[in-house]
Amino acid sequence: MENNNATASFSGQISNGTPTKPDDDKLRILISDDSRLLRKKLREELEKLNCEVTEAANGKEAIMKDLEDEPDGVILDIVMPEVGGIEALQVIREVSPDVPIVMLSSAGTPQKLMQTLKMGAIDFIQKPYTKEQIVKAVEAIKRAKAKRLKQKEKAAEESI
Numbered sequence: 001m002e003n004n005n006a007t008a009s010f011s012g013q014i015s016n017g018t019p020t021k022p023d024d025d026k027l028r029i030l031i032s033d034d035s036r037l038l039r040k041k042l043r044e045e046l047e048k049l050n051c052e053v054t055e056a057a058n059g060k061e062a063i064m065k066d067l068e069d070e071p072d073g074v075i076l077d078i079v080m081p082e083v084g085g086i087e088a089l090q091v092i093r094e095v096s097p098d099v100p101i102v103m104l105s106s107a108g109t110p111q112k113l114m115q116t117l118k119m120g121a122i123d124f125i126q127k128p129y130t131k132e133q134i135v136k137a138v139e140a141i142k143r144a145k146a147k148r149l150k151q152k153e154k155a156a157e158e159s160i
Helices: 036-048 059-069 085-095 110-118 131-158
Strands: 027-032 051-056 073-076 101-105 123-126
Touching (some): 027 131, 036 051, 036 131, 051 059, 059 073, 085 101, 085 110, 101 110, 123 131
Parallel strands (some): 027 051, 027 073, 073 101, 101 123
């Protein structure tokens, strides 16, 4: 899906209106959880890991923000109001098939774990999570981003 916001892919504008390049080292992560406290804590940890964070309070918001912001990765809770994490995972996977999605939930039964992994989640973190689990998830998202960029470069070279 194409982003209609022409400046969304740029981190800023130089005073004369010339677009600047985005900070490629900074991962853009969307976190979706109905707990404001958890989002705040997770945001702080992700920002310490050089991530730019967008928040959503439920799965419906997560889907909309994925479409608008095209993040490098998504962290989804399973149990949320309006649209749950599994449904959000399914929709995001359809519209953004390459975005890495990590599930983060206290409702982590083996069945839900298997279901989300089969649906394309790259990891499932059980709450309460550890800093090490978040670091591992960010590293996985970073590797997936690098792989996508490499594939795009290869495709661009082949089209020349």
